[in-house]
Amino acid sequence: MKKIGYVRVSSVDQNPARQLMQLEVIDVDIMYQxxxxxxxxxxxxxxxxxxxxxxxxxxxxxxxTRITRSTRDLFELVDEIKSKGANLKSLKDAWLDLSEENPYSHFLMTVMGGVNQLERDLIRMRQREGIELAKKEGKYIGRLKKYHKNHPGMKHAIELYEAGGKTVKEITEITNIPPASFYRGLKNHKEDQINE
Structure with a gap:
């Protein structure tokens, strides 16, 4: 019977120290992060x-939220843990305890999973509303393209294309610009020339 810690952060620049410290206090035998x-x-x-x-x-x-981000995944994970005769405990969500056949724990898990999902949906909705408002006010730029017209590789690729004598395959190999990005950049370049 082992005490197992599971720690997760969403990206490499996030620090798991707080989670590690909280789990080390309860003296886990093994830590997965x-x-x-x-x-x-x-x-x-x-x-x-x-x-x-x-x-x-x-x-x-x-x-x-460290072990699952959706209600469906939470239930699948809980079912798998229970099928192995193991338990899942959350330090923050103290109501969760799979060690006993507790109908209240299952009910609360359903409610809390739903609340977590609702919170994520509301965040996404607010983001969409913010983007729409920014678009109306002319402040929304959108996602910046990696291979924009001022990108050195894209500039060089268009120069090579206009100079002639090289295939698109050769140009994209020389400049390391993906073919789809090159064609998109070339199309934008031609449109810019027409509009000048």
Whole structure:
């Protein structure tokens, strides 16, 4: 029977120190940690932990959003943990305890999972509303293209194309510009010339 810690942050520039400190206080036997989005269960350390999970083990997380980001994934994960005779405990969500057949725990898990999903949906909705407002006010630029017209490689690729004597394949190999990006840049360049 092992105490297992699972720590996850969404990106490499985020610091897992707070989670690690909270889990070290409860003296876990083994720690799994990764820096990857929680939107999917296809996470190497999560998969490894689940493969090594044994009956009687307990997985500890600081809060449920560290181990899952959707209600459906939470239920699938809980079912898998229970089928192995193991337990999942969240330090923040103290109501969650799979060690007993507790209908209240299952009910609260459903409610909390729904609340988490609602919160994410509301964040996405506010982002969309903010973008729409910024567009109306003319402040929204959108995602910057990597290979814009002032990109040195794109400029060189168009120069080579206009000079002639080279195929598109040769140009994209010389400049390391992907063919689709080159064609898009070339189209924009021609449109700019027409509009001048």
């Amino acid at each position: 990764e820096k990857v989005s929680g939107a999917t269960r296809e996470r190497p350390e999560l998969q490894k932990m689940m493969a090594e999970l044994q009956s009687g083990d307990t997985i500890y997380v600081t809060d449920l």
